[in-house]
Amino acid sequence: MQEATGGIQLKMNFDAPSGNRFRQCLENGIFTVLFEHAAPGMELADCEAAEKLRRLEKTALEITELPCALALTDRYGSDKSRRAVDYAALLPEKSRNSHLVYLSGRNTDADGMRGMLAAAHSLNLANLVLVSGAVQGENHHELRKKSFTESTAALQMLREFTDNELFFAGAGVNAHYYSAPALYSSIAKLVKKFNRGAEFAVTQAGFDMAQLDALRTYLTRRGIHNPLIARLMLLTPDKVDKITLGKLPGINMTDDFRAILNKELRFSESQFEAAQYRRLELQAVGCKLAGFSGIQIAGADTPEKMQIAIKRIHRAFKEFTSFGQWVEEYKFYMARSDMAPSDQQFYLFEKLLENHSEEAALPQMAAYTLPAQNCWERFSSSARRFLFPEADKQPSRERVYWKKLLAGCRGCGECRLPQTQFYCPRLCPKQMCEGPCGELRDDGACIAGGGSCVHLNIWQEAQRRGEAYLLEGTAE
Structure with a gap:
């Protein structure tokens, strides 16, 4: 137009x-x-x-x-x-x-x-x-x-x-x-x-x-x-x-x-x-x-x-x-300067800022390999899935001590573990439950300290299981 x-x-x-x-x-x-x-x-x-x-x-x-x-x-x-x-x-x-x-x-x-x-x-x-x-x-x-x-x-x-x-x-x-x-x-x-x-x-x-x-x-x-x-x-x-x-x-x-x-x-x-x-x-x-x-x-x-x-x-x-x-x-x-930090340079596509004509093919998506899990991560992931498969349908205090040990449970009134790949989203200091806020550091660390954003762990676990689409919700 x-x-x-x-x-x-x-x-x-x-x-x-x-x-x-x-x-x-x-x-x-x-x-x-x-x-x-x-x-x-x-x-x-x-x-x-x-x-x-x-x-x-x-x-x-x-x-x-x-x-x-x-x-x-x-x-x-x-x-x-x-x-x-x-x-x-x-x-x-x-x-x-x-x-x-x-x-x-x-x-x-x-x-x-x-x-x-x-x-x-x-x-x-x-x-x-x-x-x-x-x-x-x-x-x-x-x-x-x-x-x-x-x-x-x-x-x-x-x-x-x-x-x-x-x-x-x-x-x-x-x-x-x-x-x-x-x-x-x-x-x-x-x-x-x-x-x-x-x-x-x-x-x-x-x-x-x-x-x-x-x-x-x-x-x-x-x-x-x-x-x-x-x-x-x-x-x-x-x-x-x-x-x-x-x-x-x-x-x-x-x-x-x-x-x-x-x-x-x-x-x-x-x-x-x-x-x-x-x-x-x-x-x-x-x-x-x-x-x-x-x-x-x-x-x-x-x-x-x-x-x-x-x-x-x-x-x-x-x-x-x-x-x-x-x-x-x-x-x-921009003096062809590198706009990505030296230690983190992931982009969604291999080639960007290229031809944008209607005839041009979409660029190739960049490959990403999920990091290997250590023994504790594999054990705790399996244990959470085994112990809490219906935690979102039960009283939130059900098995709360195991939740604290295996999922870092914050003791909230509504358990969401089955909806968030069995990671507790309340570990987020802003208590965002449905995904990350827009204020992470460029490497994915929480802006308020405390290490990596919990929602990144949720995405990685969903990706491992072929369930990343679940994090997008569904249109009604």
Whole structure:
């Protein structure tokens, strides 16, 4: 489909109160740019918060080069900020469904999540991204004291919501892992989210275009064509420091890329900024040519930065007309640096960032050999299967001491062992039961410490038994 480029064409029927500009763009193949904006803290007066939001929205909706909107994030970085659903209430009702609103499960129990969904419905907020919630510097033990509503559970709540036709729900996924179990288990959870009703997905921020290419290619190979939006980041010296120190969980950076940024940091402030805009526009073009439906830009958080970013991106769309042409410039700009960490370099496919024409064959999938199990791992796996085959149908305290010994049972009120390859998912400090969160380290280790993510063990055991498909759930 040919994209509309004029401001009048982009309006479609979005002026109607029931119109959903964002949804119509995704469903009609019109590439969309979202500018990420975090809901401010309560210390900012409502009138000031409303004025700040008004200026950002006015800038986004007046851009004519491409359809643009806001993505309002929820509890990203602080529990003291407004909830995004409350902040979105400050938007004019007529334009609310031009934008995207995140609902975070962090410090939110099931009743709290249902309350936010009800609030979104009453405010006519249709475009929601349901996420489990971010780690904010807590360690393994501190996280256990927090309440997280898993995104899969929130999607199920939305499906059961009375009069849920309003909603156009999305989910998150992190494609920037270099461990096969981490990648495959994350994608399995994404497919489960699609099966629970998510209609599009937003990727975690990252800097490896090959991994984004791999995600779109893999889903296409599976016949899964839900729209994907890539979260991109306009870097600043402060953000580089935070990523290096691990203060932005789930966002990883290799030594090679860090060396490039350190070189750029020696430039003047204006030169460093120009380098980041060039990188952003190259990433945006790459996403469009790779088949993504849009991008969400973190860091372009003022009207001035939004206008600069869109002009640069629009110009780059005219500069690059083929994927091959773009690949050469992208690799040259990145100094052909290695975007994968030296000790972990797994990609889903053998060749990425190659020809994307309709006639081109899909690339060959990369081989992966499961690690051998030691004697204890083989024994405990067999013992769990023998002792607890119907544990999810019995009282959770049944054989609890054996569960603690063999499965690390946390003593929760609902046993899921037969559903999770007889590994206890509650070993996750965020108590995610249906797959990993999006904040693992690039090698699959838990961001809060405590070793490898338990969901990677679950995926590996399922893969050994030819049951990995069970981790995706089923569409009803």
